[in-house]
Each structure stands twice: as C-alpha cells, then as structure tokens.
Amino acid sequence: xxxxxxxxxxxxxxxxxxxxxxxxxxxxxxxxxxxxxxxxxxxxxxxxxxxxxxxxxxxxxxxxxxxxxxxxxxxxxxxxxxxxxxxxxxxxxxxxxxxxxxxxxxxxxxxxxxxxxxxxxxxxxxxxxxxxxxxxxxxxxxxxxxxxxxxxxxxxxxxxxxxxxxxxxxxxxxxxxxxxxxxxxxxxxxxxxxxxxxxxxxxxxxxxxxxxxxxxxxxxxxxxxxxxxxxxxxxxxxxxxxxxxxxxxxxxxxxxxxxxxxxxxxxxxxxxxxxxxxxxxxxxxxxxxxxxxxxxxxxxxxxxxxxxxxxxxxxxxxxxxxxxxxxxxxxxxxxxxxxxxxxxxxxxxx
Numbered sequence: 095x096x097x098x099x100x101x102x103x104x105x106x107x108x109x110x111x112x113x114x115x116x117x118x119x120x121x122x123x124x125x126x127x128x129x130x131x132x133x134x135x136x137x138x139x140x141x142x143x144x145x146x147x148x149x150x151x152x153x154x155x156x157x158x159x160x161x162x163x164x165x166x167x168x169x170x171x172x173x174x175x176x177x178x179x180x181x182x183x184x185x186x187x188x189x190x191x192x193x194x195x196x197x198x199x200x201x202x203x204x205x206x207x208x209x210x211x212x213x214x215x216x217x218x219x220x221x222x223x224x225x226x227x228x229x230x231x232x233x234x235x236x237x238x239x240x241x242x243x244x245x246x247x248x249x250x251x252x253x254x255x256x257x258x259x260x261x262x263x264x265x266x267x268x269x270x271x272x273x274x275x276x277x278x279x280x281x282x283x284x285x286x287x288x289x290x291x292x293x294x295x296x297x298x299x300x301x302x303x304x305x306x307x308x309x310x311x312x313x314x315x316x317x318x319x320x321x322x323x324x325x326x327x328x329x330x331x332x333x334x335x336x337x338x339x340x341x342x343x344x345x346x347x348x349x350x351x352x353x354x355x356x357x358x359x360x361x362x363x364x365x366x367x368x369x370x371x372x373x374x375x376x377x378x379x380x381x382x383x384x385x386x387x388x389x390x391x392x393x394x395x396x397x398x399x400x401x402x403x404x405x406x407x408x409x410x411x412x413x414x415x416x417x418x419x420x421x422x423x424x425x426x427x428x429x430x431x432x433x434x435x436x437x438x439x440x441x442x443x444x
Contacts, residue, residue, distance in 0.1 A: 134169030175216025273320030278306030304335010
C-alpha cells in the first residue's frame, strides 16, 4: 500500500549499548541523550524509505524520483547509482549484500512495480522482475541469504501475493497462494520503510499489515510457501496498522506502527512477541507517536518516524526518545547504523 497522503517525493553493539557522545549540529537532538544521528549531505531532495546498511562506511538508499544512492566512505559523499530507466519510479526498498551487490524494489500499480539488481556498485543494473498484473502492488522485500529472497504484494484475489527468488534477485516467480490465509477487507502492507516484510535465519519470514479491521502479522517457516496469521494490538484503519517489524532471533521480535497521518495520536505504537509472532503484547511504554522503522542493534532497539527516534534497552517494552528529526527507516549492520527519510535526509550514528 502506498502512503497516498504523505509527500512522495554503527557502531559495534558494545559501543552503542554503552552510549555515544554528541551528534551533529545539523541533526535535532534531545539534550542529555547519549545517542544521536549525524546528517550527511546527499545533495538531493528525494524521500528515502528504502535503506540498507552494509557497515559503518557503506550504505545504500532508495527513494522517490527514481533515486538510488550509495556511499562507501561513511556518508562523506553519495553517488547516484540508479538504473538508467528508473526516472519517475518510486523506490521503497533496497537489500544490499556488500558495496557491489544490491537489489532495489520500485512500487506501484502494474509495471511500476519492478525489481532491479546490480553486481558492480550500481554502474549497471539488470531487471529481475517487472509486474505484469494490474491488480498487484509490491511493497517490500527481504533476503534470507545472498541468493534466497521474497517480495510481497498487496492482496490479489483476496490473498497477499508472494514473489520468490533463488538467484540473488536475478529472476523471480510468484509462489502458489494455497498456503496464504485470506486477507481482510481493505488489508494491505505499508510501503513506508522497507520493513513490512522481514526475515530471520534460513526460513522464517513475517509480513506486517494494516488498513483493515485489525492490524496483523503473518509468519512463514518455509520461505513463504505457507503462512499463519495473528492479530496485533496496534491500531488499524485506512492509515493505521503495523508498519515495521524486526526480529533478533526466530522467536523474539518487535512491531511498530500507528496512524501515519500528521497530528493523529498513536498511543499504541509498539508491541513485542516472544513466540515467533503467535501472540503479541503492547509495549507498556511505547514510543509516544507513530513509528515506521525499527531495527535491532546488539541488545538495543531503535525506532524512527517523522517526529523522532526512540531507543529501547529492554527488548521493546519501554522506549525513550533521543532525537526529534524526521526519518522513515533505520538499518544497522556490521558496526554501522543509518537512518533515512524526507528531503534527502540520511544520517549515520556516531
């Protein structure tokens, strides 16, 4: 589901857990906090809802206006590396394996939904998938390893549609839907942060939804062939639901979301699971407002949204805001944590 009313346009775990000093003068920062984002100069005004951290030096970002950026020097400079035919596409997800290999997803109805792959740092791209079904609308993707991955579309004929790749995104196929539970009326996934479909380990994957009578989380233990579904205690509605998921292992995970409309209250913005998503509990002290992106970094959790960033040190039960800048998504890997959002904003922590 596209967010139609919104503009379309790390560090080692031990270091992070101990707390970081300071933040850049360009990034809003709450006094007394030990965490903070340092904004980088991207030179563009795109909105980056797709983000993939490789490490402290290397990250990829995918955004509006057919924009894909890559840095290999910690954000000091960003290179424009989008596919040559991508002008006007809405990139909402990117999965990167290293500085050279990455896969990007463009969203939209019909052939606006596409997947591209590069193996040379974005100098050239191949088209792995172009959607030919006018009823399909792809939102997010995830990879179990360098070869095996999934992408999810909003419901087609009453069920979420799953794409699968076994060659690193070079080719994709639609999986049979017999093992997919029926969708609720109006139910969809939100293409808000690249985290409506996530995975952990070799076979487990989860889908976050909203838009219907209940927000829900789908879980697959066999790389997307069969799924179970559970209600989540986050609000749901046309503009509300679960927007982002993160799992630290096959059992323990966090869901964030709420109502994305500016000014709308979201008092139930986070929930946790300890049984792989079979049941969810509201966070006793969730983020105060809607959050679209979430990630684990060592023992900590980071969540971001248009009104700020929060940290949890107890597996998502209680959250504390540490930054008031606007971000849509967050990604941490191999000592590097990054966040991205509107007006070309991409930041690194530390």
